[in-house]
Amino acid sequence: MRLWKWVLPGLAAGLAAAWLGYPRLAWVALTQPIRFSHSVHARQDVACTACHANAPGGAFNGFPSIEVCAGCHPDPTGGRSEDEKEADKLVSEYVKKHKDVPWLSMVREPDHVYFPHAPHLSGKPAGCASCHPDMAREDYPELKRNRISGYLSRTMPMARCRACHQSSRAADDCVVCHR
Ligand code: HEC
Ligand code: HEC
Ligand code: HEC
Ligand code: HEC
Ligand code: HEC
Secondary structure (H helix, E strand, O other): OHHHHHHHHHHHHHHHHHHHHHHHHHEEEOOOOOOOEHHHHHOOOOOHHHHOOEOHHHOEOOOOOHHHHHOOOOOOOOOOOHHHHHHHHHHHHHHOOOOOOOOOOOOOOOOOOOOOOHHHHHOOOOOHHHOOOOHHHOEOOOOEEEOOOOOEOOOOOHHHHHHHHHHOOOOOOHHHHOO
16 A cells, blocks of 8 residues: 555656657757758749759759859858858868768658659649748758657658548559559
8 A cells, every 4th residue: 555655656757757758859859061041042042943953754853962052152251150151161061072961851751652753743732832841931940850760850741642642633552652
């Protein structure tokens, strides 16, 4: 009887700690090699596809090569603001060394999923923002990876793919997305 007086509160406290601590422990925060702002660059009137080109065959090229950045950032600014220092880091560590920035993805799907951009850009889903947030307004979004599932903060869940496929009458068999 006396035991329960201690065991039950202990158990409850343990459960509470796990419940509150789990979300924090499960996600690892990641940092991009360069702190890059979409909204700053959207103001320069650069098209999304200047940096994210469509590769032949419909696969998405992912991230821009360093030549794209070098076109506008050939030399250091020598400025002292945080933004200027970051742009200068880009020049000294990547542009001058002709090295691509090893950007981290926050949306990549697991390997068993087949997702081509091409069919999604021609037809019904209207524009990038039907699946991605409005990037032109984004600055330095939080980037996280789940330790247990390996999923990234913005990996699109299967339910969302399928909901759209069903409502737009696109193919929805397992083998369409898993091959
Ligand atoms: C069309 C020209 C253009 C291209 C292409 C371009 N930039 Fe910029 N970038 C600018 C301008 C102009 C500014 C300064 C904007 C301001 O101060 O308002 C800037 C600012 C920056 C900054 C500091 C502000 C911030 O936090 O984003 C970084 C870092 C940067 N650029 C990185 C890059 C990288 C990385 C690439 C290639 C993926 C790139 N830029 C491609 C024109 C460009
Ligand atoms: C000047 C080059 C540049 C332009 C213009 C640009 N992007 Fe990006 N984009 C990047 C870079 C560099 C990254 C990786 C760093 C980051 O996520 O901030 C990125 C990341 C992304 C991602 C996240 C991908 C991932 O795996 O995390 C999406 C989605 C995206 N861009 C969409 C867009 C859209 C939509 C537009 C047009 C509104 C656009 N981008 C314009 C350079 C650019
Ligand atoms: C139908 C939904 C959908 C639309 C529309 C869409 N995307 Fe994506 N995008 C995704 C998914 C899902 C991924 C992850 C793909 C993967 O991991 O195979 C992705 C990945 C990306 C990436 C990261 C590539 C990488 O290597 O990690 C960029 C950049 C990107 N998209 C930009 C764009 C741009 C720019 C547009 C508009 C021209 C666009 N997307 C339209 C769903 C979409
Ligand atoms: C916003 C709506 C929307 C979302 C979200 C979406 N899709 Fe689609 N998808 C479509 C439409 C519509 C088509 C058919 C396009 C056509 O036939 O021209 C399509 C076609 C496809 C195709 C080609 C099918 C074929 O017959 O060749 C694949 C593969 C695919 N989607 C995978 C995915 C995956 C994986 C996801 C989630 C990561 C996803 N889609 C999310 C609307 C969407
Ligand atoms: C329209 C695209 C699409 C279709 C259709 C689809 N899936 Fe998926 N599936 C995904 C995506 C994207 C993921 C990864 C994200 C996630 O786990 O939610 C996934 C994940 C999975 C996983 C792994 C879940 C995990 O936790 O690791 C299994 C198992 C799976 N799907 C089975 C199926 C089966 C069985 C069908 C047919 C009844 C099916 N899928 C149809 C897109 C699709």
